Amino acid sequence: MNVTDQIALVTGANRGIGRQFVLELLERGARKVYASARRTETLDFDDARVVPVRLDLLDHESVVAAAAAAGDVSLLVNNAGITTGAGLVTGDLAEVRRELDTHFWGTLDVIREFSPMLAANGGGAIVNVLSALSWFSFPGAGAYAVAKAAEWNMTNGVRLELAAQGTFVEGVLLGAADTDMMAGYDGPKVDPRDVVRRALDGLAAGSIEVVVDDWTAMVKSSLGGDPAQFYAQFAGA
Template identity: 80%
Template sequence: MNVTDQIALVTGANRGIGRQFVLELLERGASKVYATARRPETLDFDDSRVVPLHLDLVDPGSVVAAAAAARDVTLLVNNAGISTGAALVTGDLDEVRREMDTHFWGTLRVIRAFAPVLAVNGGGGIVNVLSALSWFATPSSGSYSAAKAAEWNMTNGVRLELAAQGTLVQGVLLGAADTDISAGYDGPKIDPREVPRRSLDGLAVGSIEVIVDDWTAMVKASLAGDPATFYAQMAELLSVD
């Protein structure tokens, strides 16, 4: 899928990776980009090709309205997300549920709304921004990891269901990027611009999964081994000052 002249919609476009997706799409020649946010007044792109649009993943009405307003979309980028830090066992269950409502149900809601739009416009593509935490958990990431794991396998299921209409569905997985959502993380972080670059390069060659960084590649490789060994290694890494 060549991005030139495509019409894209990016969720969570007001900052972080979402903002970088908008900028990279413009750089590569997209003819229009719907930049969405819960508060579209916070969007500040200085390009006439950018169309600000209200979209809140957990508000079904806003999703329906966005799909009705953006009937020309050929590429959907599901980037919006949250990180509550809620523990699965002792944390606020409403916060745990909010993680799942956002990453799984919210992303699926957007896909269901835009799948018919993409079909009418020739199939197009969907990019779901996932995480290395789709494949493992840390003591402080339980609810986020569970929600991202659900979103990862939902991405696989949606890919199969939409293949018949010619929609390419790509999952993008990364460790930590230097964005607001990882502000409290002291480990290595990648430049958030690398995420859309790798993703859109992957779309150009039909890649259904893009591994952005070495950390995520290591996590994926560990899945073939004994999880006890992997988690022992993680405990050692996380204990390092």
């Protein structure tokens, strides 16, 4: 998909990667961008092509209302997410559920509500922002990793199911990005603008999966080997 003249909706558009998606879509000539967030007052775009929309992944009625308000969408960008830091064994089980409710159930809810609109508008495309943690786990990110693993394979599943209606589905995988969510992380971070540019370049090229950075590429390449070798680097973490 060439995004020029397309009508897009971006979830979690008030900051970080979501905000960069809105800006880059406008730069590339999108006709309209629905910028969604749980609180629309946090959206501060100065462009008449941006339409604020309330959408909370944990509120089904808000998802239904957003789909009704944005019936002309041809590109859906699922970016909204959270990280709780919850552990799987001793962490707060409510927080573990919140991770899954957000990344898996919430994102799937959005796809289910918007897919009829995409079909009516010629098929269009869906971009799901995933994570290298779809493919491994790390102390302090157990719940997030489980939720992203579920979202990754859900992305593969909906790609197959939506192919018949002409909807293209792309997964975008990255390590840490330089956003508010990762403010406490000391390792290398990817520029959110690079994430978005590579995602949209991949969309134009017809790539069903975009691996943004070297760390994520290394994680993916390790999956064919002995997992003991990969997890040895986290010994004592």
